[in-house]
Amino acid sequence: QKAEWEELKDAKTVTADGVHFDLAANIGTPKDVAGALDNGAEAVGLFRSEFLYMDASELPSEDDQFEAYKAAVEGMNGKQVVVRTMDIGGDKELPYLPLPEEMNPFLGYRAIRISLDRQDIFRTQLRALLRASHYGQLAIMFPMIATVNEFKAAKAIYVEERTKLIDAGVPVAEKLEVGMMMEIPAAVMNGDHLAKYADFFSIGTNDLIQYSMAADRGNEQVSYLYQPYNPSILRLIKMVIDTAHKEGKWAGMCGEMAGDQIAVPILAGMGLDEFSMSASSILKTRSLMKKLDTTKMKELADKAVTDCETNEEVIALVESYMK
Ligand code: PEP
Numbered sequence: 275q276k277a278e279w280e281e282l283k284d285a286k287t288v289t290a291d292g293v294h295f296d297l298a299a300n301i302g303t304p305k306d307v308a309g310a311l312d313n314g315a316e317a318v319g320l321f322r323s324e325f326l327y328m329d330a331s332e333l334p335s336e337d338d339q340f341e342a343y344k345a346a347v348e349g350m351n352g353k354q355v356v357v358r359t360m361d362i363g364g365d366k367e368l369p370y371l372p373l374p375e376e377m378n379p380f381l382g383y384r385a386i387r388i389s390l391d392r393q394d395i396f397r398t399q400l401r402a403l404l405r406a407s408h409y410g411q412l413a414i415m416f417p418m419i420a421t422v423n424e425f426k427a428a429k430a431i432y433v434e435e436r437t438k439l440i441d442a443g444v445p446v447a448e449k450l451e452v453g454m455m456m457e458i459p460a461a462v463m464n465g466d467h468l469a470k471y472a473d474f475f476s477i478g479t480n481d482l483i484q485y486s487m488a489a490d491r492g493n494e495q496v497s498y499l500y501q502p503y504n505p506s507i508l509r510l511i512k513m514v515i516d517t518a519h520k521e522g523k524w525a526g527m528c529g530e531m532a533g534d535q536i537a538v539p540i541l542a543g544m545g546l547d548e549f550s551m552s553a554s555s556i557l558k559t560r561s562l563m564k565k566l567d568t569t570k571m572k573e574l575a576d577k578a579v580t581d582c583e584t585n586e587e588v589i590a591l592v593e594s595y596m597k
């Protein structure tokens with residue numbers, strides 16, 4: 275197995291019938307880039323930028339952020355780095371940015387909701403990202419988008435900052451994709467509309483599952499409801515992929531599920547374009563994909579969303595296919 279993985283490190287991810295999928299890494303800081311490449315990442319599908327904020331004692335300056343994003347894109351050597359704008363709130367706090375006490379922090383003031391409210395913080399981050407985009411293949415995505423208006427508002431602020439930088443003669447990438455996380459069921463249901471404005475979707479299953487099942491992702495007592503293969507979740511995922519493709523956009527996944535060996539055959543069958551996971555799961559997943567046939571996986575995915583009624587039935591179905 276070690277020898278096979280060593281060989282797979284520099285290989286593309288291709289199925290038995292020759293279809294390519296992108297296997298990307300989730301990172302928290304530019305220091306993680308080395309590990310991502312070492313594990314054969316074809317891109318960074320999620321750079322959780324909030325760690326820059328959490329590791330600091332005050333709001334990181336535009337220059338500090340610029341250096342971090344630049345280091346990440348340069349380190350990836352032309353491979354794409356998708357940076358998610360600050361996703362604070364929920365269970366992530368900043369000591370220097372007191373947030374209101376809330377009954378339901380996961381349903382409250384977090385992520386893009388803070389960014390649209392605290393535009394000073396948001397604009398600083400966007401300028402840093404735009405400046406770094408000149409040094410490699412950078413993409414931006416917004417977390418926790420629930421509505422078309424939120425995406426449009428965030429995109430408009432991005433366009434303003436971009437225009438200002440260009441007018442000031444600062445180099446920014448000519449082509450920079452701006453997409454969004456799909457992690458709120460309401461956004462999934464409006465996917466056809468959102469796909470007109472977003473350049474790509476990245477499915478955040480960690481949150482999408484908790485919001486769909488109304489079960490706190492950190493609460494042990496309701497963890498039995500955390501069911502990634504429940505047909506309800508699979509149907510939402512399929513909607514995201516289909517609505518993206520209808521508008522000619524790509525769909526990825528950066529939640530835990532993207533590296534889950536039961537989920538991967540189904541997701542490949544649905545045509546998910548990019549799988550972003552912890553670096554340590556990449557080679558295992560590439561090895562699995564080599565054995566998959568997309569025609570069979572499509573049949574598997576169709577069966578899972580139409581015939582199966584439960585999480586358990588889907589697991590059994592995948593296991594029988596993999597035999
Ligand atoms: C997710 O929700 O699936 C995700 C990738 O984001 P986070 O885990 O950081 O909330």
Ligand code: MG
Nearest residue numbers: 457478480481
């Ligand atoms: Mg999330």
